[in-house]
Amino acid sequence: MRAFLIVIDSFGIGELPDAADYGDAGSDTYGNTFAATGVSLPVLASLGLNNIDGVAKAFGERELLPVPAPRAAYARLREKTPAKDTTAGHYELAGLVLEKSYRVYPTFPPDVVADIEREAGVRFMGNEIASGTEIIQRLGPEHLRTGRPILYTSQDSVLQIAADTSVIPLARLYGICEAARRVMTGDRAVGRVIARPFIHEGGKFTRTADRRDYALAPPGETVLDRLAARGIPVVGVGKIGDIFCGRGIARSIHTAGNAEGLRVITELSAQAGEGLVFANLVDTDMLYGHRNDPHGYAAALRAIDGALPDILKNLRDGDALVITADHGCDPTTPSTDHSREYVPLLVYGTRILPQNLGTLDGFDCVARFLEGWFGLEEDTVICGRCLQGRDI
Numbered sequence: 001m002r003a004f005l006i007v008i009d010s011f012g013i014g015e016l017p018d019a020a021d022y023g024d025a026g027s028d029t030y031g032n033t034f035a036a037t038g039v040s041l042p043v044l045a046s047l048g049l050n051n052i053d054g055v056a057k058a059f060g061e062r063e064l065l066p067v068p069a070p071r072a073a074y075a076r077l078r079e080k081t082p083a084k085d086t087t088a089g090h091y092e093l094a095g096l097v098l099e100k101s102y103r104v105y106p107t108f109p110p111d112v113v114a115d116i117e118r119e120a121g122v123r124f125m126g127n128e129i130a131s132g133t134e135i136i137q138r139l140g141p142e143h144l145r146t147g148r149p150i151l152y153t154s155q156d157s158v159l160q161i162a163a164d165t166s167v168i169p170l171a172r173l174y175g176i177c178e179a180a181r182r183v184m185t186g187d188r189a190v191g192r193v194i195a196r197p198f199i200h201e202g203g204k205f206t207r208t209a210d211r212r213d214y215a216l217a218p219p220g221e222t223v224l225d226r227l228a229a230r231g232i233p234v235v236g237v238g239k240i241g242d243i244f245c246g247r248g249i250a251r252s253i254h255t256a257g258n259a260e261g262l263r264v265i266t267e268l269s270a271q272a273g274e275g276l277v278f279a280n281l282v283d284t285d286m287l288y289g290h291r292n293d294p295h296g297y298a299a300a301l302r303a304i305d306g307a308l309p310d311i312l313k314n315l316r317d318g319d320a321l322v323i324t325a326d327h328g329c330d331p332t333t334p335s336t337d338h339s340r341e342y343v344p345l346l347v348y349g350t351r352i353l354p355q356n357l358g359t360l361d362g363f364d365c366v367a368r369f370l371e372g373w374f375g376l377e378e379d380t381v382i383c384g385r386c387l388q389g390r391d392i
Contacts, residue, residue: 003320003373004269004277004311005366007090008304010285012328012341013076014054019340022084024328027339029289029297032332035059039298041305043312044323047346048074053359054342072348073387075357077324077365084338085157087191087215089326090243090280094222095367102157102191102216112188113151120179124151124161131291131336132207136162136198140205143167149176150196154290156338157191159184162207165197170210173197181214189216192243209256213242223367224248227276232374237264237279250275258283258300262307269314276370280326289329290336297331312348320349320373324366352387 012029019025030049033039041049048070050056055076056066081088083101091098105112107127117123125148126139135152136143143150143164150162159180163173177195184190193214198207224234225248233250238261241252255261258281268277281304288296315321328341345360347369369387371377 001274001318001374002277002316003275003322003370004265004315005093005279005322005324005370006265007093007278007280008284008301008323008325009086009280009282010289010327010329010338011301011325011343012330012339013052013344014342016078016340016342022340023335023337024084024330024333024339024341027328027330027333027341029328029330029339029341030055030344031057031059031064032330033294033297033301034064035062036294036332037298038062039301041301043305043308044301044346046070047072047323047348048354048356049344049346051356052076052344053356055344070354072321072346073352073355073357074347075345075360076342077345077360077363078342079327079340080362080364083157084327084340085191086239086285086326086338087157087243089343089363090240091218091222092363093324093326093366094218094224094244095364095371096218096220096222097362097364098219102189103187104157105153105159105190108151108153108159112183116180116183119183120176122176123148126150126152128152129154132160132162132196132286133291136196136205136207140164140198140200144200149173154336158194159190159192160194160196162196162198164200164205165208165210166199170197174212177212177214185216191215211239213239215243215245217245218247222248223370224276224278226371226376227374230374230376233273233275235268235275235277237261237268237277238282239280240278243280249278257287258303262304266307266310266314269311269319276374285329285338289331289338292331292333292336294331315349317350320347320352320369322347322366322369324363326363347387355387 051066195212228248323346325343328339
């Protein structure tokens with residue numbers, strides 16, 4: 001028995017009822033990207049993406065159209081956790097709903113900065129809300145001159161530290177981030193501390209693929225823990241291992257971006273074996289959502305859609321493919337922040353009964369489905385609706 005859980009990072013499908021409380025009224029990552037670009041996703045649409053409640057509608061002269069006979073079970077998910085960040089979204093997908101979100105800092109208070117500097121033995125520059133690519137271009141020259149690492153955040157529950165590896169070697173940057181992680185706990189806690197190494201050439205500063213996320217250990221049990229306790233292996237692809245601090249994960253495969261992530265998922269789907277492959281495809285969020293680049297976002301979605309036929313072809317009887325997201329990040333709005341949105345759910349397999357599951361309360365229904373799929377629970381259901389019902 002196998003399952004492949006693919007998270008298209010930030011692929012929201014419309015504002016949640018409380019979106020205005022988060023400054024996200026009008027956000028619709030998929031719809032507004034489609035309106036701006038006309039992006040066509042034929043494979044995702046065939047599974048039922050455009051049939052999900054609220055998705056099919058007109059955007060001026062362009063219209064998202066449903067298909068007559070979707071191949072998967074489909075729904076839109078409403079997040080329970082009062083948050084819109086990566087950590088909370090992934091935790092909830094894994095069955096852990098946080099009572100309150102981790103802190104979001106507009107800038108880091110002087111006492112926090114002083115404690116990190118003392119713990120890490122550095123002096124920072126920056127300490128502002130910024131795009132990661134923009135801030136290294138702007139502050140990179142001063143960083144090279146002073147040797148001071150760049151501290152910033154992105155309106156998410158993160159603390160990010162960037163450094164040119166010719167100035168601060170990778171191991172030292174990781175050590176600084178580990179020191180920051182020790183400080184950013186308790187009432188100060190952020191979801192993740194992120195190391196952002198970069199290089200320079202000819203006056204241009206470019207981030208490398210050596211990013212590392214330092215998350216807090218999940219504050220409760222997840223479906224990954226329960227699968228591991230039953231001897232069912234979990235492979236994390238992308239930043240999954242970092243988000244869950246490796247807990248419940250038998251093997252972690254870090255990837256440089258979506259192209260490598262999709263290649264790894266395809267290779268794993270073609271191999272023998274059992275268990276869960278849990279993958280995050282980050283480029284939609286990191287490279288395009290936060291940079292307000294709808295055309296880049298559309299291109300990333302097309303690449304995912306184009307890779308799906310090979311993954312679907314490799315699925316065996318008794319496999320399930322689950323596609324969803326962790327939050328939104330509408331690249332067409334003035335904000336560069338994540339957005340509080342519904343996310344899609346597509347569940348496909350030879351034993352899965354195609355059906356409209358409507359609007360479901362909680363990303364954690366994904367964890368309950370996986371528990372049923374792997375026999376931890378008696379039935380394979382999502383919010384009381386049986387999915388394992390197709391004749392085979």
